[in-house]
Amino acid sequence: MHEPMQCDKRHYHSTNILLYAFLEKSTNCAFAKQLCALEKQLLVLEPDFPSDDDGELQTDGNRFGRIQDEQPVDEDVFRAIGAQLAAIGDRLAAEIDPSFANNLAQQFLEDSVPKKEITRHLSQAVQELMRRMPSDMEQERAMLVAAMFLAKHVANKVPAVLQQVFHVTVNYINLHLGDYVNNLEHEI
Numbered sequence: 001m002h003e004p005m006q007c008d009k010r011h012y013h014s015t016n017i018l019l020y021a022f023l024e025k026s027t028n029c030a031f032a033k034q035l036c037a038l039e040k041q042l043l044v045l046e047p048d049f050p051s052d053d054d055g056e057l058q059t060d061g062n063r064f065g066r067i068q069d070e071q072p073v074d075e076d077v078f079r080a081i082g083a084q085l086a087a088i089g090d091r092l093a094a095e096i097d098p099s100f101a102n103n104l105a106q107q108f109l110e111d112s113v114p115k116k117e118i119t120r121h122l123s124q125a126v127q128e129l130m131r132r133m134p135s136d137m138e139q140e141r142a143m144l145v146a147a148m149f150l151a152k153h154v155a156n157k158v159p160a161v162l163q164q165v166f167h168v169t170v171n172y173i174n175l176h177l178g179d180y181v182n183n184l185e186h187e188i
Contacts, residue, residue, distance in 0.1 A: 011178045013073050015170045016042055018181060021082025022148045023166075027090050029152065031159035038163055074185055081184050085141075089149045096132050101125060101153040108154055108161040108168075115168065122172050125150050140180040147173055 020042065023035055107113050107121045129146040130139075137145075151169040155162040173181060 010073060011174050011182060012170060014078055014185070015173050015178070015181050017073065017075050017078040018082045018085075018184070019148055019151065019166060019170055019173070021079040022086045022089065023152055023155070025083040025086035026152050027086075028093075029156060031155045031162045034155070034159045034162040038166055041163070077185050085145055085148060088145050089152065092133070092145065092149060096129065096149075101150055102157070104150060105154045105157040105161075108164055109158060118168055119172055119175075122147065122150065122168060123176075126172075140177055144173065144177055144180065147177075 020035075020039065023029065023031075029035070104121050104125045107118045126143060126146045129150065130142055133142040133146060147169055151165050154165045
């Protein structure tokens, strides 16, 4: 098992954008209404944005707010990468039987299942899906696509758990692939 890495706000911000873009650009989604609600939750503006003379907030144009005291995240790059990964996920959907994701969806429905246990089930499902991924795909990219693919399928099965699925998946990605995600910014 991987040791948890210390993720800073930038890691989470990048992963939030990446996963949101993946879900937004994926086809055949039954959770559009829940995704809009999730976007509103992710639009957290920092309380100390400077205000102009008429009291309105000045923003930098980023949809998900900004992170102070850290290198800014190029949100457009992460949105573009999320869209590219969504296209890969959509192509894989035709080749992969998502039925093994049903058990994962059940875990999200159980109120008594601790978050750690759900994350363990997600990790197992990612490993199972990795066995079905194209062998020529880079391992980290395959893991990333697998985790986001599973999030999409769980949310499609049970749209009401999208927010929980989103946050568990972001935490999983940051735990196992945080450095990889941050390095994606330099791919485009």
